[in-house]
Amino acid sequence: MATVPEDGLTHLRVTLSETAYIGPGRADLLEQIAKSGSISAAGKTMGMSYKRAWGLVQALNAGFGQDLVLTSRGGSAQGGAQLSAFGEAVLNHYRAMQDKTRLAIADDVAALRLAISDMSGRK
Template identity: 75%
Template sequence: MAGVPETGLGHLRVTLTETAYIGPGRADLLEGIAETGSISAAGKRMGMSYKRAWSLVQALNEGFGAPLVEASRGGAAQGGAHLTDLGTEVLTRYRAMQARTAEAIAGDVAVLRALIADMSGKK
């Protein structure tokens, strides 16, 4: 998955209400659905069962008060899933927040890593 490159700078979870929140796992699932057109395939890519992936999609849809993902039943030729316009907007804005957060804290993280390296060298 494309997402934000792993920088080791932590995980951003944005809580909007008690039920509406998004973090790296939910964003990766949305991105996987956008890329594969399938909840099942997106879940598999993340090492989760279809049941777990579907549960997260339901939680996202209910939490945001409108569908982020729309799914249709019906076998290989007819079934599938896609992000709604809202789902695309939520994913795009979350990825932008991740990138800005990583950029904002990169200097402090570098200093902390240097401190650890210095302490390791003194042992």
Template identity: 60%
Template sequence: MTTAPSLKIKIQIHCGSEIAMGPGKADLLDSICEHGSISAAARTMGMSYRRAWLLVDVMNRCWNGPLVHTSPGRSASSGARLTELGGKVLAHYRALQDGIADASRGTDYDALAGRLLSEPRASQKD
């Protein structure tokens, strides 16, 4: 069985040596927005709370304001939420992803896909 060639473009926005935003961080922001906590977001994504917190920490340090606001405790206002800036950064990142996905469908991709093998050869001599 052969599969059609696929193109995967991953967008990473760097801040110095850190990745300020990428697909995984965007997914984490979506999950925080949905679940209202970093720990619940981490659980649904199959990552540790510590890993999720470190990713949030990097994001909060890389932009001109925090993307995630946290409130400790057990009250109704506790947990985590995206700040206004966090919502805007996420929306712009998703729009950028959509634009690149749209751009990847066209004549240039078709030209490359038409020349791509479905599987690599066993060796360069084949």
């Protein structure tokens, strides 16, 4: 079976309700928050403003009906953010769905790439 590289070629967005959804950008933000312990640092890593990152965190928390990201105030030395247990579960389930999707479509993606390659060679 062919494999699809993990370079953003497949994009999965899972919509659970009108307000509860997650896609690659939101998942990446959650992952960066978990790694850095900071919404600001996570946003910078992803090339977005703190305001945009914070807005996405608020949308995730509100949309899922409970906090995926827990925050603490206290300035640069004491404040921070971390994923709640529910946030970790949401991220883990999403990443598992991405992996399953890649595997499920790998043969079809490879066939399409081959068809494009064959067509390019005929020109």
